[in-house]
Amino acid sequence: MGGLLILIPIIIVGFFILLSGIFTVKQQTAAIVERFGKFLSIRNSGLHFKIPVFDQIAGRINLKIQQLDVLVETKTKDDVFVRxxxxxxxxxxxxxxxxxxxxxxxxxxxxxxxxxxxxxxEVPKMKLDDVFERKDDIAIAVKEELNDAMIDYGYDIIKTLVTDIDPDVQVKAAMNRINASEREKVAAEYEAEAERIKIVAKARAEAESKRLQGQGIADQRREIARGLEESVDVLNNVGINSQEASALIVVTQHYDTLQSIGEETNTNLILLPNSPQAGSNMLNDMIASFVASNKIGEEMRKQNEAKGIGNTPKTKKKRNPPPSSNTNDDINF
Structure with missing residues (x-):
């Protein structure tokens, strides 16, 4: 009975010792096994056995791609500190x-x-703007240097990246101000060009409007003159001379104007001298101006004939008939 009690602990200890000789290695990992402190073997992923007590796992190596981020502070060629x-x-x-x-x-x-x-x-050879533009060159230089140095130690450099460039705070503020000023300058140029285009277009539109307006006024006056000419011809055909016809047309237009003003409901109020004698006075004034114009013209013709007596042969010229006796008479309505 006593021997059995002693044997049980020995069996248990032996079991644990045997169990310690079994180990596993994970995928993408390698285990280094040493015997009495000396390198024995490299074990890859899977289930493995080692001699208990004699063999030890010295360490494990990660075979996955790893990434190391390094923050470096240095100075550029134009004396700007950058990280x-x-x-x-x-x-x-x-x-x-x-x-x-x-x-x-x-x-x-x-x-x-x-x-x-x-x-x-590498960076002290470049200006700050070049650091931003040539960051790939910096990454390539780092990769080449690391490959040459680390391949002897069993490490392969897959890729190097410059993931951040952070200048001094004051330098960044100055760069932002320069960028903002440049953009404002470009915006001002575009706005000025747009304003110039609008002014030119507006001026062209106004010029075209004035041209068409002038052409319309000219056409209007041409048609009015043509209508007046036709009206005078019609009145001459019924025995009314040109002066009387012109006076009649003026009076007719005067009353047509008053009528059109009265018919327009949205127009502003215009005060005109309008009395029963307005038309008669206007016609008398017009006839008087015609008579005065004829007299002045007759007098100028006589003076021109008197000046040219010794120079040109005297020819008999047909005189205009004197105005009718009723020309100066007032026409009352």
Whole structure:
């Protein structure tokens, strides 16, 4: 009975020791097995066995693509301090897992040091605007330098990216002001051009309107003159001379104007001298002006004939008949 009690703990201990010799490795991971502190083998994903107590798992290597973000502060050629964020994507080479595990104590620190070295060597050669325009050149330079340095340690640099460029706060504010001023300048030029186009179009429209208005007035006056000429001809045919016909037409137009003003409901009120003698006075004034004009013309003709007696032969000219006796008579309505 006592021996059985001793055997049970031994069996249990032996079971746990045997169980410790079984281990698993996850996908995209490699395990480093050492025996008495010396490298023994590399185990890939799956179920594996090792000798308990003698063999130990020294560590595991991640075979996935990893990313390390490095923030570097440096100065440009035009003395502007700028912070760059460099993202480095790297992976352990399967054939060099041994080198990746045993040659580097901390690969992240090693990569960060190389990134600092390359960026602070390349950026001071560029101006701030060139840093923004040539960020791909910086990324390529970092990748080439890292590849040359890290491949010996079992690391492959997949890609490097300049993901952020952050100048000093005051520099960014100045750049924003410059950009805003430039855009305002362009906007002002476009607005001025648009205003010029509107002014030119308006001037052309007004000129065309004035031209058409003048043409309309000319056509209107031409038709009025033609109508007056026809009216005088008609009155002459019934025995009314030109002066009487003109006076009659003026009086008729006077009353037509008064009638049209009275018919227009939306027009403003216009006060005109209108009395029973208005038409008669206007006609008498017109006839008097015609008579005075005829007399002045007759007198000028006589003076011209007197001046030309010795120079030109005397010819008999037909005189205009004197105005009728009733010309100066007032016409009353």
């Amino acid at each position: 760059l964020k460099i993202s480095v994507q790297f992976q352990v080479v399967r054939e060099k897992i041994y080198d990746a595990f045993y040659k580097l104590q901390d690969p992240h620190d090693q990569i960060t040091s190389y990134v600092f070295d390359v960026v602070r060597a």
